[in-house]
Amino acid sequence: MSGHVLLIRLAAPLQCWGTVSRFSRRDTHSRPTKSGVIGLCAAALGHDRAEELGELAAIRFGVRADHPGTPVRDYHVIGAGKYPIRPRDIITDHRRAAALSASMADTEGTGFGHHELADWYGAPKYIVTEPDSGALVSKRLARGALVTARWYLADAAFVAALHHPDRAFLETVAAALESPKRLLWLGRKSCPPSGTLAGPLSSGTIESAFQSTALLPAQHVGRRPSPRPWAWIEAAPGAPAAVPVQDQPVTFDTERRAHTTRWETRTRITIAQNATEWDIIP
Structure with missing residues (x-):
């Protein structure tokens, strides 16, 4: 599929990408969700929650797990x-x-x-x-106190991909991520991102962008990422090996917040030997 791809670095000591959080249990997905990343971009652009998603709704999404991280539970008490x-x-x-x-x-x-x-x-x-x-x-x-279960991903680092036919729109998103109009966090307000977010912008597919961009550097000495990380890439409904996921945002309006179904495939990414290195500012 022709178009342009913006890569986004999602790394922090803690991340949380909730999918089925309810009441006293707040979960996290094993990787960033499309809804969470689109919400991150909307906040950077300064959109109001009630505002229509516009061009953000047309984005095709992918995520590569360079450092999957470790699930940790926060002992949290209310009252x-x-x-x-x-x-x-x-x-x-x-x-x-x-x-x-x-x-x-x-x-x-x-x-x-x-x-x-x-x-x-x-x-x-x-x-x-x-x-x-x-x-x-x-x-x-x-x-009395209410004990809640709040889960996070510790020491994780992902690369999210936004595929869109309009390169100028992706350039606007990249600029907003580095100079956001609203505060940004990785799924929860207690999880601010670390370092540079906006990465390379290239032409082609999400798969080719993942293959041509080097793995994120290890956050801890002795922890090396796999040379063939897993990636989840949005696919057309009914595509071979595609599975449904319920994280396509429809609106972020608190009065009528809604998500719908999209499809994605899971695949191994082989990083090219001459892959582009990230220019990361801590």
């Missing part, structure tokens, strides 16, 4: 704590101010706006006063 309340936070939120004033109405010598307010502790919402200690606590958080 069952007391937190300091800043007077500024309460003053700027009338609901918090009313709740605090009501809870402290019977407390002698203190009140809303008093200088001793900084010594009181509690949760930001649903504020009540503890009968014994007089400390401010949250009704919601007082119920």
